Amino acid sequence: MTPAPIIDALQYCNWSPEIFRQMREGGVTAVHVTICYHETFRETVANIAAWNRRFEEHRDKLLHARSGADVRQAQAEGRTAIIFGLQNCSPIEDDIGLVEICHQLGIRFMQLTYNNQSLLASGCYESEDSGITRMGREVIREMNRVGLVIDMSHSGERSTLEAIDSSARPIAVTHANPSFWHPGRRNKSNAVLKALTARHGMLGFSLYPHHLKDGSHCRMEDFCAMVARTAEMVGADHLGIGSDLCQNQPDSVVTWMRNGRWTRTPDFGEGSAAAAGFPAQPPWFRDNRDFHKIAEGLRAVGFSGTEVDGIMGANWLRFFDDSFVPSH
Amino acid sequence: MTPAPIIDALQYCNWSPEIFRQMREGGVTAVHVTICYHETFRETVANIAAWNRRFEEHRDKLLHARSGADVRQAQAEGRTAIIFGLQNCSPIEDDIGLVEICHQLGIRFMQLTYNNQSLLASGCYESEDSGITRMGREVIREMNRVGLVIDMSHSGERSTLEAIDSSARPIAVTHANPSFWHPGRRNKSNAVLKALTARHGMLGFSLYPHHLKDGSHCRMEDFCAMVARTAEMVGADHLGIGSDLCQNQPDSVVTWMRNGRWTRTPDFGEGSAAAAGFPAQPPWFRDNRDFHKIAEGLRAVGFSGTEVDGIMGANWLRFFDDSFVPSH
Numbered sequence: 001m002t003p004a005p006i007i008d009a010l011q012y013c014n015w016s017p018e019i020f021r022q023m024r025e026g027g028v029t030a031v032h033v034t035i036c037y038h039e040t041f042r043e044t045v046a047n048i049a050a051w052n053r054r055f056e057e058h059r060d061k062l063l064h065a066r067s068g069a070d071v072r073q074a075q076a077e078g079r080t081a082i083i084f085g086l087q088n089c090s091p092i093e094d095d096i097g098l099v100e101i102c103h104q105l106g107i108r109f110m111q112l113t114y115n116n117q118s119l120l121a122s123g124c125y126e127s128e129d130s131g132i133t134r135m136g137r138e139v140i141r142e143m144n145r146v147g148l149v150i151d152m153s154h155s156g157e158r159s160t161l162e163a164i165d166s167s168a169r170p171i172a173v174t175h176a177n178p179s180f181w182h183p184g185r186r187n188k189s190n191a192v193l194k195a196l197t198a199r200h201g202m203l204g205f206s207l208y209p210h211h212l213k214d215g216s217h218c219r220m221e222d223f224c225a226m227v228a229r230t231a232e233m234v235g236a237d238h239l240g241i242g243s244d245l246c247q248n249q250p251d252s253v254v255t256w257m258r259n260g261r262w263t264r265t266p267d268f269g270e271g272s273a274a275a276a277g278f279p280a281q282p283p284w285f286r287d288n289r290d291f292h293k294i295a296e297g298l299r300a301v302g303f304s305g306t307e308v309d310g311i312m313g314a315n316w317l318r319f320f321d322d323s324f325v326p327s328h
Numbered sequence: 329m330t331p332a333p334i335i336d337a338l339q340y341c342n343w344s345p346e347i348f349r350q351m352r353e354g355g356v357t358a359v360h361v362t363i364c365y366h367e368t369f370r371e372t373v374a375n376i377a378a379w380n381r382r383f384e385e386h387r388d389k390l391l392h393a394r395s396g397a398d399v400r401q402a403q404a405e406g407r408t409a410i411i412f413g414l415q416n417c418s419p420i421e422d423d424i425g426l427v428e429i430c431h432q433l434g435i436r437f438m439q440l441t442y443n444n445q446s447l448l449a450s451g452c453y454e455s456e457d458s459g460i461t462r463m464g465r466e467v468i469r470e471m472n473r474v475g476l477v478i479d480m481s482h483s484g485e486r487s488t489l490e491a492i493d494s495s496a497r498p499i500a501v502t503h504a505n506p507s508f509w510h511p512g513r514r515n516k517s518n519a520v521l522k523a524l525t526a527r528h529g530m531l532g533f534s535l536y537p538h539h540l541k542d543g544s545h546c547r548m549e550d551f552c553a554m555v556a557r558t559a560e561m562v563g564a565d566h567l568g569i570g571s572d573l574c575q576n577q578p579d580s581v582v583t584w585m586r587n588g589r590w591t592r593t594p595d596f597g598e599g600s601a602a603a604a605g606f607p608a609q610p611p612w613f614r615d616n617r618d619f620h621k622i623a624e625g626l627r628a629v630g631f632s633g634t635e636v637d638g639i640m641g642a643n644w645l646r647f648f649d650d651s652f653v654p655s656h
């Protein structure tokens with residue numbers, strides 16, 4: 001029998017042969033990798049070209065996945081499937097035609113916003129959230145048509161609820177935690193979690209310290225108890241992992257994530273002037289070798305084997321099967 | 329004594345030698361011309377390059393104006409000063425550094441929005457207006473610094489009021505009419521007109537039929553009476569003309585203005601499926617030769633000679649003097 005897949009629905013590491021080795025060592029079946037925070041279309045294409053070189057150089061370990069079937073093939077061949085995603089809608093610029101082009105280039109997730117107001121929706125750091133815009137409604141329809149998943153991880157509450165409602169297909173929050181556990185700006189309300197999962201949308205639990213209770217000092221037992229409490233509220237079928245792992249990135253990268261090119265006043269996002277860099281990972285989740293610890297932790301808080309398999313990857317794989325193909 | 333200038337604060341014609349001849353025939357001192365509706369930075373630069381060719385070919389009639397002094401020079405030399413403006417913030421993309429670059433290229437007006445939500449503010453066609461965004465507040469500060477005028481002609485009510493308040497320098501509504509006269513989506517409330525002019529901002533009255541009572545059949549007497557009523561409310565010192573003349577443009581251009589690249593569902597803006605093209609101009613304002621008729625009409629409704637001179641151009645010229653230079 002094929003073992004259950006391990007799927008991480010968000011990483012943005014400083015990619016290296018070492019990290020790819022760790023993916024294999026950890027038995028990681030698939031990773032959704034970010035290829036854009038603020039990039040234009042052309043800049044995003046350059047990032048894809050860089051990935052094409054990695055696929056060529058590391059063909060023994062990696063495979064560019066465009067479908068659930070590709071993820072299964074990677075697993076059968078002992079490789080890790082890499083799925084492209086955008087944390088911002090900047091690559092489609094103001095051109096709805098670029099939605100399908102992005103899908104053709106193998107991109108499978110796109111956030112409608114990254115913290116700020118976009119042409120499509122409001123980000124979680126805006127003081128006002130006016131919901132999905134005129135262009136946003138058009139783009140959601142087009143994303144539904146081509147099979148590009150709407151990801152609302154960095155969006156405001158109202159925009160997220162409207163995206164869930166207005167999308168004809170299930171959407172995702174690839175990397176965030178419930179705000180009932182840790183009231184971070186990026187974490188999600190019970191209303192969002194219930195609406196998301198009721199429409200068969202997926203939540204990926206984040207392991208980024210700013211999303212964790214007690215930050216870098218968060219205990220794994222607390223994290224797993226939070227997953228259990230979420231499952232009590234919305235069931236376990238639409239839960240997964242989206243670690244938001246930013247391994248080996250210099251602090252200049254988190255400065256880019258927060259500031260892009262939009263401001264002259266430094267923005268510290270979830271950090272502060274005194275702690276502007278990347279926070280340290282909790283010791284029980286350092287890198288791709290540590291997923292098995294989370295699986296053990298989930299069993300320890302009472303999840304069944306099937307439930308653990310679902311959360312660790314099978315739920316995401318089912319979602320990929322349903323979501324990455326064009327609608328009919 | 330130098331005669332009073334005639335200044336039109338908005339035109340987007342299908343530029344031709346004929347139109348430049350009409351500008352001279354009509355004694356037009358300066359025209360604020362649109363060089364962008366939806367263009368990216370690079371596309372806008374291409375439009376500037378096209379204007380550079382026009383300045384070269386028509387140097388006897390035209391001059392690229394970057395300041396009030398340039399407008400006075402044009403008048404002294406019997407040429408028409410051309411001032412560049414953007415009807416959208418698309419040329420600065422997501423890059424605040426492009427604000428100063430646009431000013432360096434001679435651009436002097438920028439709308440924060442064109443009908444839709446932008447990265448900076450909400451447009452007048454959005455169902456919700458959440459005001460100035462995080463990036464919008466940064467960009468307003470930068471526009472103030474370099475001397476790029478904020479134009480809110482196509483913005484929503486709340487965004488317009490917030491721009492007036494948050495800008496350290498007077499802003500403009502280069503082309504719109506009061507909604508008390510004609511309640512078009514693009515026309516402005518009394519609250520906006522009062523706040524705008526109280527902060528020394530300028531209103532340019534539009535002669536585009538969708539902004540006129542009775543559209544193409546609007547009578548000049550009614551237009552001039554509306555100007556008089558506006559002056560009773562807010563005084564005559566901050567009023568001017570912004571005709572929105574789109575002479576000789578094919579209907580494909582209004583389709584581009586409304587739809588850009590953002591939608592697959594046709595948008596008819598102020599028009600309709602049954603009347604999707606450009607509306608006919610009222611017979612008393614066909615082109616640049618007809619400004620003298622408006623001056624006569626304003627005298628006929630009781631404006632003094634000084635007031636007419638102000639509205640026909642002197643008010644804009646004073647505003648240019650104050651607005652196009654960097655702040656100190």
